[in-house]
Amino acid sequence: MRILLVEDNIDITASIADYLEFQGYTCDFAYDGLTGLNLATNHEYDIYILDIAMPGMNGLELCQTLRKTRHDHKPVLFLTARDTLDDKLAGFASGGDDYLVKPFELKELHARLQAVCRRTFSNNAKRLALADLTINMDTLEVTRNGIDIQLSPNNYKLLLTLLKESPNVVTRETLEYQLWGDSVPDSDSLRSHIYKLRQLIDKPFDPPLIHTVPGRGFRMVEK
Known part of the structure; x- marks a missing residue:
């Protein structure tokens, strides 16, 4: 499974990418929304992990662009420090499939990814x-x-x-x-x-x- 991680914190990106690759995933990453959009446009991914607060294009805007412009409906898991109900609703309204609040354990991130994939691909060949x-x-x-x-x-x-x-x-x-x-x-x-x-x-x-x-x-x- 190939994942695109878009997160502007270099240390968080490195930790997530190392952990997911150890679990057997292929993980590409970008540090801003515009670079993430370029990668998503030129490569095929199975799931996106997007930070919300990013320079240039934030995660909500990136998700909306993927959904509306590219008609890309691959699952999106948001990462964010914002934990209010309105923030979560905004994430789902933009097209997100799940929402994980920082700080989080990498094991929980992995479990969320597996759950999102089971829901999304339940009707597809596994x-x-x-x-x-x-x-x-x-x-x-x-x-x-x-x-x-x-x-x-x-x-x-x-x-x-x-x-x-x-x-x-x-x-x-x-x-x-x-x-x-x-x-x-x-x-x-x-x-x-x-x-x-x-x-x-x-x-x-x-x-x-x-x-x-x-x-x-x-x-x-x-x-």
Whole structure:
């Protein structure tokens, strides 16, 4: 699951992003509403976490813009120090799905995200599957031929991206962005991660599902 976090407090942003990535999510972030809008316009996200009080464009305005201009109805969780009833009502009126008052525990934020996703995606598929490979996107469990497969957070992100796009080709640049954002390592780290993923997903089973497309990237397909 890919999350966009827009929060002008650098320390809060770092804490949330580190925690969510440890939980297996992909987290992009911005420190102001206009940058957040630019990211939302150019990338696809599953959920937005928006601070309300921000320079330039506040969280309420950003949410309204996403809803009205982009017709984007992905769930929005607001973060704010404002805790009056009128503030909460304003958040819901702008299109928000939940409201978390600062300060908060990261575990509560995670629980709120899970609850919002369950409500929002209750009528959508919560599993991705190809051949005998299955990902449960609620529990982050991966199985093939009924056998549980333990993946690192980065390998899970790779697998989820490839499987969501199957049978289409996913470019190296897209996969690198999913793992490292704009800070791609100098070494060929992606090749190493793909190798490890194949050792877990393909080597013990038949047929292989991860295929290299020379000069373009990788794809998952049953041949």
